[in-house]
Amino acid sequence: MFTGIIETLGKVEKLEKDGGNLHLTIVSDIAPELKIDQSVSHNGVCLTVVSLTGNSYTVTAIEETLNKTNLGELMLGDTVNLERAMVLGARLDGHIVQGHVDQIAVCKSVEEKDGSWVYTFEYDPKLNNVTIEKGSITVDGVSLTVVDSQKDSFNVAIIPYTHEHTRFHTYHVGTIVNLEFDVVGKYVSRLLELRS
Template identity: 40%
Template sequence: MFTGIIEETGKIQTIRKGAESSFISVQAKKIMQDVQLGDSIAVNGVCLTVTAFSQGGFTADVMNETFKRSSLGSLSTGSPVNLERAMPANGRFGGHIVSGHIDGTGTVSAIQKDDNAVWYTIKTTPDILRYIIEKGSVAIDGISLTVAKAERDRFSVSVIPHTASMTILPGRRVGDTVNLENDCIGKYVERLMGIQQAKNNITADFLMKYGF
């Protein structure tokens, strides 16, 4: 589990996409202080398992399906990436619950300066937007952010200077693809509500009628 608070930005050293096996090697520094084989590291929001490491970086196997369903497939040697280690049990929960299992991708449709902040507007699909609510949480390339505005086919976030300085967001341009992970709480609630409705015919109107 992750929090969406990026620890550092690294760079892709090697990326190989093969018919049977694929992997990436990432140059990193801060997160290598206590890394072990088998550790989970989120790379642009995608949870990957460390299969080898050295003082200056780590390697992770990547399923071809992951390349297809995320923006990792568009990376190349030298590409900057957001990095976060899995949260320790005694760590502070600075962001929100992030699993590292992205729900899909979106496209940066607008970038607008607003005093010292920057607004990023992301266009995406209905299956992602159904869980996007104003003032709710979303992870963009693994970054925990608050939704400032939600529209029919897109949503916007306002990014403060500190967040921008610690992530790869300043390098994003209109048209770029980003990884998106919805707040998992909404997905679980929807699933459980569906099960209960099927069992007991409980509807939203029923809950409202009895004060829920």
């Protein structure tokens, strides 16, 4: 369980294919504090630490994860949004995030507005995921509030701190991001679907 509040950025140091799996070695300032078997969110994807070496650690993404997220698009030197699992009893500053990506989206526009930024993301509506105005959405692991909710797209407004301390400053038109829709909204949507 995560909050969507990014702790730090990591840098991809090594990518190693192993059958359908991909081992990702990440350099990060939180690496010395990690333990084997610990869960860490990488661009919103919960992955398990499998090895540690100094200021880097390795996680493994299986083929299904690579097919459904943007992790398979990562290249050496790319940055990754990182968040360690939530500590029970701590403040929930973002919203409830499971680290289970629902689908990917594509950045359709980036607009600077008086010191902040508005990003538009478009996703495939056939997967029946929905956003609501002022509802929660997770973009690459970042907890955000939806602006201008549409059937297949939404906007988010990004403050300077988030822009600088997450991958948002690297996004451009065409960037692929991971989406995790609000867990409460997903259950409500499913219950309504079953009643129809």
